[in-house]
Amino acid sequence: TWTGNEYNDDISWACIAFARAYLITGNMTYRDIAKANWDAMYNRAWDTNYFGGGLWWRQSDRQSKNACIQGPATIAACYLYNISGDTNYLNKAQAIYAWNRKYLFNTNSGAVSDNINTNGTVDTVALTYNQGTFIGSANLLHRATGLPFYYQDAILAGKRTQNNMTTAGVLPEWGSNSDLSGF
Numbered sequence: 001t002w003t004g005n006e007y008n009d010d011i012s013w014a015c016i017a018f019a020r021a022y023l024i025t026g027n028m029t030y031r032d033i034a035k036a037n038w039d040a041m042y043n044r045a046w047d048t049n050y051f052g053g054g055l056w057w058r059q060s061d062r063q064s065k066n067a068c069i070q071g072p073a074t075i076a077a078c079y080l081y082n083i084s085g086d087t088n089y090l091n092k093a094q095a096i097y098a099w100n101r102k103y104l105f106n107t108n109s110g111a112v113s114d115n116i117n118t119n120g121t122v123d124t125v126a127l128t129y130n131q132g133t134f135i136g137s138a139n140l141l142h143r144a145t146g147l148p149f150y151y152q153d154a155i156l157a158g159k160r161t162q163n164n165m166t167t168a169g170v171l172p173e174w175g176s177n178s179d180l181s182g183f
Helices: 008-025 028-045 067-084 087-104 128-145 148-164
Strands: 064-066 113-117 122-126
Touching: 008 028, 008 067, 028 067, 064 067, 067 087, 067 113, 067 128, 087 113, 087 128, 128 148
Parallel strands: none
Antiparallel strands: 064 113, 113 122
16 A cells, blocks of 8 residues: 555556556556555545645645646546546546646646645646646547547647757756656
């Protein structure tokens, strides 16, 4: 179980890893671990009290709803839908994506803002981590539903990333002392 981790995005990444492990091995234990952790994360993180939905980034303070949890949680839910056939995962993936799109995605520029805090202030910094997981979630939802707006969102976010976050089409090497470099 990953539920001792206060960062809901970390739990989502673990769910993605376990779902992929199931796809590779067929070992039902990996699928069951992915489902149990995702369900626990969703039940503690989804909240309609602020802005009608969205997942909290951290359990300890519940101060912001960040793109870094919305994207990976959507991706994990899409994997779970694909491996279980349970439409509840698809419905939740679509709801998380819709919330992320409404509050953190700029439908004109393709930028994915980092977060919105409880007072309604949006941190508009766009990070490659958020751009990438937004693109990934849009791609998986397009594959699951065939709805063209998901594909169009992925293209727009991808073009924003390519045109504004690269040098000659290459993502820069970050030299920070935080985990942001890995993103």
